[in-house]
Amino acid sequence: MSIIYFTRFPITYDKGGGARRMMQILELLKKVEPQLEVVSSTCADWIPKKVRKEFKKKIRDKKFHSQFFLPAYLKDWAVDHRLFVYRLHEYSKRWSRLLEKQNVKCDLAVMDDPIYFASLFKTLIKKNIPVVAASQNIESLAPGQVEAKRAKRLFREELEILSQCRLVITISREEDVFLKNLGLTTRYLSYHPVEPIRKRLLEIREKREHSRKDGILMVGNWKNMPTRQGMNDAVRFWRQNHLEHLAGKLIIGGFQCESYIECQSIPGTMEFHGTLSNEALDEFLCSVKACLCYQPNGAGALTRISEMLTAGVPVLANSHAARSYYNIPGVFEFPALENLSEALKQFGDAIPEVPLPLPPDTSLLISDIQRIVK
Amino acid sequence: MTKIIYFSRLLPQEDKGGGSRRLLQIHDFLKKIYPQVELVHPWRSDLISIEKMKHINRKSREKSSPLSRLPGMFINKWSDEHQGMIYRFLAYSQIWLHTIADLGKLDLAIMDDPIYFLPLFKKLIRNRVPVIAVCHNIESIVPGQVKKERAGELLEKELGLFSQCRLVITISREEDVILRNFGITSRFMPYYPVESIQKRLLAVREKRRYTSKENILMVGTSKNLPTREGMMRAASYWKEKRLENAAGKLIIGGFFSEEYLAAMPVGESVDYHGTFSREELDGVMEKVKACLCYQESGAGALTRICEMLIAGVPVLANTQAARSYYNVQGVYEFLQLNELEEVLKQIDAFDGEIPLPPAPDLSSLETELKKIMK
Numbered sequence: 001m002s003i004i005y006f007t008r009f010p011i012t013y014d015k016g017g018g019a020r021r022m023m024q025i026l027e028l029l030k031k032v033e034p035q036l037e038v039v040s041s042t043c044a045d046w047i048p049k050k051v052r053k054e055f056k057k058k059i060r061d062k063k064f065h066s067q068f069f070l071p072a073y074l075k076d077w078a079v080d081h082r083l084f085v086y087r088l089h090e091y092s093k094r095w096s097r098l099l100e101k102q103n104v105k106c107d108l109a110v111m112d113d114p115i116y117f118a119s120l121f122k123t124l125i126k127k128n129i130p131v132v133a134a135s136q137n138i139e140s141l142a143p144g145q146v147e148a149k150r151a152k153r154l155f156r157e158e159l160e161i162l163s164q165c166r167l168v169i170t171i172s173r174e175e176d177v178f179l180k181n182l183g184l185t186t187r188y189l190s191y192h193p194v195e196p197i198r199k200r201l202l203e204i205r206e207k208r209e210h211s212r213k214d215g216i217l218m219v220g221n222w223k224n225m226p227t228r229q230g231m232n233d234a235v236r237f238w239r240q241n242h243l244e245h246l247a248g249k250l251i252i253g254g255f256q257c258e259s260y261i262e263c264q265s266i267p268g269t270m271e272f273h274g275t276l277s278n279e280a281l282d283e284f285l286c287s288v289k290a291c292l293c294y295q296p297n298g299a300g301a302l303t304r305i306s307e308m309l310t311a312g313v314p315v316l317a318n319s320h321a322a323r324s325y326y327n328i329p330g331v332f333e334f335p336a337l338e339n340l341s342e343a344l345k346q347f348g349d350a351i352p353e354v355p356l357p358l359p360p361d362t363s364l365l366i367s368d369i370q371r372i373v374k
Numbered sequence: 375m376t377k378i379i380y381f382s383r384l385l386p387q388e389d390k391g392g393g394s395r396r397l398l399q400i401h402d403f404l405k406k407i408y409p410q411v412e413l414v415h416p417w418r419s420d421l422i423s424i425e426k427m428k429h430i431n432r433k434s435r436e437k438s439s440p441l442s443r444l445p446g447m448f449i450n451k452w453s454d455e456h457q458g459m460i461y462r463f464l465a466y467s468q469i470w471l472h473t474i475a476d477l478g479k480l481d482l483a484i485m486d487d488p489i490y491f492l493p494l495f496k497k498l499i500r501n502r503v504p505v506i507a508v509c510h511n512i513e514s515i516v517p518g519q520v521k522k523e524r525a526g527e528l529l530e531k532e533l534g535l536f537s538q539c540r541l542v543i544t545i546s547r548e549e550d551v552i553l554r555n556f557g558i559t560s561r562f563m564p565y566y567p568v569e570s571i572q573k574r575l576l577a578v579r580e581k582r583r584y585t586s587k588e589n590i591l592m593v594g595t596s597k598n599l600p601t602r603e604g605m606m607r608a609a610s611y612w613k614e615k616r617l618e619n620a621a622g623k624l625i626i627g628g629f630f631s632e633e634y635l636a637a638m639p640v641g642e643s644v645d646y647h648g649t650f651s652r653e654e655l656d657g658v659m660e661k662v663k664a665c666l667c668y669q670e671s672g673a674g675a676l677t678r679i680c681e682m683l684i685a686g687v688p689v690l691a692n693t694q695a696a697r698s699y700y701n702v703q704g705v706y707e708f709l710q711l712n713e714l715e716e717v718l719k720q721i722d723a724f725d726g727e728i729p730l731p732p733a734p735d736l737s738s739l740e741t742e743l744k745k746i747m748k
Contacts, residue, residue: 141555148557152533155556156526174548177697180671181515182525188693297554319562323551327701336738364709 001373003036005029005110006095006117008088010042013197014278016221016255017303018136021171022112023194025134028362029110032369041091046098055094059087073118076154080225081145085116092117099123108132108373113139114165115158125164130372133165137299138175144225144298159184166372169365171302172324187368190324190360191306198310200282205312205356207286213351215248216316216344217288219276219304222256226298230321232261234294235270237337244269246344247289253281289347290314293321294337300324305331309357316343330354376747377476378408380484381491382415382508383463388571389652391595391629392677393510396545397486398568400508403736404484407743411484414474416466421473430465434458448492451524455599460490467494478503482747487513488535489528499538504746507539509560512549517671518599533558540746543739545676546698561742564698564734565677572684574656579686581660583727589622590690590718591662593650593678596634600672604695608668609644611711618643621663621718627655664688664721667695668711674698679705683731688724690717704728 005026009019029036039045044052064070064082073089074082096119098104106124110132114121116139124131140146140154159182162168168186170176176188193201218234220227231252237243238250252261253273265271273280285291291308293301293315300323301315308315309330317325322333330352334343346352384390384397404411416422422430435458449460471477471493478501486508488495498505514520514528533556536542542560544550550562567575592608594601605626611617612624627647650658659665665682667675667689674697675689682689683704691699696707706717 138555141552143555143557151556152530155533156530159526159529172551173697173700174551177548177674177694178515178552180694181517181673182529183517183522183671297557299555300551319547320551320554323547326547335735338738338741361709 001033001107002105003029003033003108003110003373004104004106005036005038006120007038007040007112008042008116009040009112011038011040013194018112020193020197020303020307021136021191022134024192025110025169025189027194028189028365029369031362031366032373039095041088044091046095047091055090059090062086076140076147076150076157078145078147088116089119092120096120096123099127108369110134112136114161115139115154118161121161121164130166131164132369132372133162133168135162135168135170135175135179137171138178142226142299167368172300174323187365189362189365191303192357192359193303193307193310197307200278201307201310204282204285205310208312211286213287213289215251215288216290216292216347217251217253217284217313218292218294219252219254219281220293220301222254222260224298226295227254228260230295230298230318233296233337234292234340235261237340238270239266241341242269243341243344246341247347250292251284251288253284285311285313288313289351290316290332293317294340295321306357309354312354312356314347314352314354316340316347328357376408376410376481377479378411378482378484379474379480380404380411380413380508381467381470381486381494382413383486383490385415385417386413388568392565395567395571395677395681396510396565397508398571399566400484400543400563402568403563403739404743407740408482408747414470416462422466422469426469430462433465434461451521451528453519453521456519463490464492467491470494471497477501482506484508486510488539489513489532492535495535504540505538506743506746507536507542509536509542509544509549509553511546511673512552516600516673536560541742546674548697561739563736563739565680566731566733567677567681567684571681574652575681575685578656578659579684579727579730582686585661587661587663589645589662590624590664590666591658591687592624592626592666592668593628593655594667594675595629597630598672600669601628602634604667604669604672607670608666608711608714611714613641613643615715616643617715617718620715621721624666625658625662659685659687662687664690664706664718666714667691669695680731683728686728686730688721688728690714690721702731704731 007022009022013020013023044056047055074085077085100123106129108130109124111117112134113136114133140158146154163184168179168184170186170188171191173188176186179186220231222228249268250270253276255275258274261272291313301321302324305315305325315331317331317333319333319335322331325331332343334340382397384393386397387394401413449457452460480503483498483503484506485491487510488507514532520528536558542553542558543563544560545565547562550560553560592605596602609626624644625647627650629649632648665687675695676698679689679699689705691705691707693707693709696705699705706720708717
């Protein structure tokens, strides 16, 4: 049996949430087929070595000079997101050509968000190869990624593609319900970190039992528009309302924090750290009272919340950011920023205990995949 | 003087289905913020005469109306079963355009699912009247309501309408998340019954303290395709596995069950009841072990679960039916029917009273509504 997983993430658990989710799915797929092949755009897999350098340079330096010369498929995406979409499109074209010419054996293709790999997807469907989509998000619904005027059209296109998949694996309950109602075959697989990450988080949990707790941590990828907006709003609200009196300082960090933060550190109120190394992050996690997730819209904090809970760190999340984690012990939901002070009061002297999240039952998903390959 | 109208497609009566009871909740809440709000619904004979209504209803049942022959018509994008309803609401809103004075001068309009009231909605928007949509469901994705090949198109249209509203109030968390990510201003307002229904349910809760429990109740509107299919599947499974030995009879009933479930055979294990009167339903709820909600797709059981929990009746719900109630105490979630026996055992082992769900905190929604009228 030959299974190929086409991904846009690096095969490592040290990178962002997307890569860590990919590792979780990869682990699950290996239970079905230990020899499965992973083809990642970040490693330029399947691109012949002699052209790899040139190819990478071409797509890295690509400039879109005017709307007039812009390829049609890019017009739906936001300006900031076009280069990313273009790169994946180029990989997808190359992979698709290889698949056709070299007659690669493939009984099942698993693919992260197929909308980014449209030409490859079409080839697979044409060759009657079943496709399972790993939906990291409904991408056309991620605010900031799409040209607002064309969002609905792109959304329809994405649904069209997903409806041709034999199965869509979702990371969020909300998307699962939505896609099911559109008649798609889906399976919700909640995020649960793979063993090396889990081990690290359990060590933090252990250390937290004896540590003194102070401050609230807020981390996220600042390059992501809704995350950035939410974090900046929360920072402003914290400063204006002197929330340090309730819960100590707000510690802010994350990828590209330096480039996007809109205000300065204030001793005792808030401090900014740029991209945090694993060690620096772990250190904060051992000693903070809780982690704050605030997003007025966007994909939520689907990997972060699960990891925080595994590390024993309570999570304060507004209703949107808490998506897929509603009513879970250890998650303290608040409707809007105005309600944050109220929520923080729960973290006075005694920090609430966070039960260890259980891994999801994957047996049904595994049998779904086995059935598709049969 | 400010003029505010709430246009509803439902009858404000607590004895009717979940939609009507949700309308009562919204209307009650709106009255607190805008005491002058006027409720307009199709059964108001001062706005649509009884004669006219009868005529519209008769016409809506005529399958061979000229409209149904034009494939591009809006009405023909809906399933055959649903076209009558679409016809009626379009006709009602056409009448309201003439019978309600100064529509264009309204200060605010609130409207149930605007896709049903297109002419009215368009007029209000043209006249710059702010509109708040009350989303009972995203109607274009309710299975069985839409022609499959037209689903994407209708969904795009419905989202387009929501995006023109000042605010969309949703009854489900899932829809709230999806709409927000589309850039639509949306607020989740959980269902909680109005005072009079609460009183009744609390009386049931009180009586349950002294009753011995037997059987499982399954109640819903059989006219709704996913509800009906779910009921039929659960009943077949119950019979096949002889679950009466584990939990007693499965009592099935609810609106339209005489019409849609009449052909189902009556056996020892399943009891088909028909529409329950209020007293009958209360009587059954006092004595059942639990209530079963099973739907493989569809809108879920958004009003029913809350009411059952207030009445102290535990709820067994598969993942799709449990939407918006995940991880809530008293709700026993299962993925598919073959897990039902296991969940029934949990119900048997549970010896206590399920906690009374608290009324939702609507303060931030209230602020939002007040802001619109400023």
